[in-house]
Amino acid sequence: MSERIRVAAAGAVIGLAAVLLVGFGNPQNMGFCIACFIRDQAGALRLHTAPIVQYFRPEIVGIVLGSFAISVIHGDFRPRSGSSPVLRFLIGFAVMVGALVFLGCPLRMVLRLAGGDLNALVALLGFIAGIGIGCVFLSRGFSLGRAGQASGVEGTAFPASMTFLFVLFLAVPALFAFSSSGPGSMHAPVAISLAAGLAVGIAAERTRLCMAGGIRDIILIRDFTLLGGFAAIFIAALIGNLATGRFSLGFADQPVSHSMHLWNFLGMLAVGLGSVMLGGCPLRQLILAGEGSSDSACAVLGMAAGAAFAHNFSLAASAGTGPGTNGKVAVVIAIIMLLAIAAARTARRES
Amino acid sequence: MEDFDQVVTFHTHYGALRFRKRHGSICTLKPVPRSLSSSCGTAAFIRGAVDMSMVDEYVEGIYEKEGDGWRRVM
Numbered sequence: 323m324s325e326r327i328r329v330a331a332a333g334a335v336i337g338l339a340a341v342l343l344v345g346f347g348n349p350q351n352m353g354f355c356i357a358c359f360i361r362d363q364a365g366a367l368r369l370h371t372a373p374i375v376q377y378f379r380p381e382i383v384g385i386v387l388g389s390f391a392i393s394v395i396h397g398d399f400r401p402r403s404g405s406s407p408v409l410r411f412l413i414g415f416a417v418m419v420g421a422l423v424f425l426g427c428p429l430r431m432v433l434r435l436a437g438g439d440l441n442a443l444v445a446l447l448g449f450i451a452g453i454g455i456g457c458v459f460l461s462r463g464f465s466l467g468r469a470g471q472a473s474g475v476e477g478t479a480f481p482a483s484m485t486f487l488f489v490l491f492l493a494v495p496a497l498f499a500f501s502s503s504g505p506g507s508m509h510a511p512v513a514i515s516l517a518a519g520l521a522v523g524i525a526a527e528r529t530r531l532c533m534a535g536g537i538r539d540i541i542l543i544r545d546f547t548l549l550g551g552f553a554a555i556f557i558a559a560l561i562g563n564l565a566t567g568r569f570s571l572g573f574a575d576q577p578v579s580h581s582m583h584l585w586n587f588l589g590m591l592a593v594g595l596g597s598v599m600l601g602g603c604p605l606r607q608l609i610l611a612g613e614g615s616s617d618s619a620c621a622v623l624g625m626a627a628g629a630a631f632a633h634n635f636s637l638a639a640s641a642g643t644g645p646g647t648n649g650k651v652a653v654v655i656a657i658i659m660l661l662a663i664a665a666a667r668t669a670r671r672e673s
Numbered sequence: 674m675e676d677f678d679q680v681v682t683f684h685t686h687y688g689a690l691r692f693r694k695r696h697g698s699i700c701t702l703k704p705v706p707r708s709l710s711s712s713c714g715t716a717a718f719i720r721g722a723v724d725m726s727m728v729d730e731y732v733e734g735i736y737e738k739e740g741d742g743w744r745r746v747m
Contacts, residue, residue: 325704325706325707328707393711398711460685460686460687460690461686461687461690462687463685463687464685464687465684465685465687468684527711528707529707530704530707530711530712530713532713535704535713539704539715542686542690542702542715543689543702543703543704543715545702545703545704547703547704548704548713601713602713606713613711
């Protein structure tokens with residue numbers, strides 16, 4: 323099977339899994355959202371106290387463990403670290419702030435589009451703009467540095483921590499916070515969420531599916547391989563939404579969204595730029611963390627910290643009304659910080 | 674995709690773009706084959722063999738297809 327077909331098949335699996343998860347209880351157009359789910363996990367762990375977004379999402383655990391297991395089986399598990407971990411933490415933080423101002427990661431952006439939410443189309447333009455800016459830096463020598471080989475203990479620490487927290491979640495749920503209303507209260511049964519996460523983790527690891535990588539490859543090398551996954555997620559989810567009567571075209575009254583176009587654009591610009599700098603979108607960071615990359619684990623931890631800050635300091639947008647002043651200022655600061663890091667890590671060399 | 678003799682992988686995307694700028698007449702840039710790596714970097718697919726003078730500090734490795742797998746030549 324050609325790589326393009328494999329990537330598209332993985333995209334179809336993710337798109338269908340997302341529609342199924344909504345059918346089983348996840349919020350509308352949020353079958354999967356890496357940013358939202360990491361944010362919900364941060365809430366479940368009481369890193370923030372926003373009462374409507376607290377639930378230890380098993381999908382995230384499944385994605386990491388699916389990637390870990392399949393990479394071990396196929397010999398792709400390679401513990402590595404040392405590629406600017408603190409910068410990756412900060413970039414992950416900025417990506418989360420941008421995502422929570424838009425209200426979704428790149429994956430949810432596509433799922434929102436497939437549900438007819440045109441606010442996500444504005445966000446897609448911002449995402450493409452951010453990736454374009456990132457590509458300018460890549461073509462001028464941007465790099466966060468090479469990772470070196472790490473110990474097996476280092477490489478398994480993140481998947482093991484996820485497993486420990488999940489076992490704790492099952493065994494002693496009283497330790498965790500649970501939303502009783504809002505998006506955090508809406509979820510599929512644990513076993514189904516975990517199974518969907520495992521399937522997505524395996525599919526994405528085997529195909530390297532990445533929401534940012536597809537657009538980056540078109541801009542940099544005119545290659546459409548990875549974009550097939552992006553398109554397949556959209557088509558599969560669109561068909562699923564049409565078949566289940568969950569498609570509603572327009573800007574207004576879309577689930578967990580707002581119509582402040584400038585901030586949807588800028589939020590996803592930050593996500594696109596940060597994703598190129600990290601070498602992949604938030605989903606890809608989970609996959610790489612499962613494959614043993616401590617650097618990507620740092621990016622995920624940065625996202626979790628960003629989510630906690632976003633809700634503790636009112637940076638996240640509210641559904642319907644959009645971001646407040648704090649969120650707007652935070653997105654601008656996040657973009658400036660990303661540009662500063664990109665410039666500082668771009669070595670101008672003769673070519 | 675099959676009309677190549679060797680595949681060059683790089684430490685950074687910049688390394689691949691720099692390689693194409695210098696040796697664009699004999700190479701095409703594509704994503705690193707999944708069967709070669711789980712990374713999502715960029716590789717140069719070369720017609721003919723890579724001359725060692727073309728190798729710089731950005732080159733990570735050079736590979737040739739061998740059956741269903743790959744043989745590392747550098």
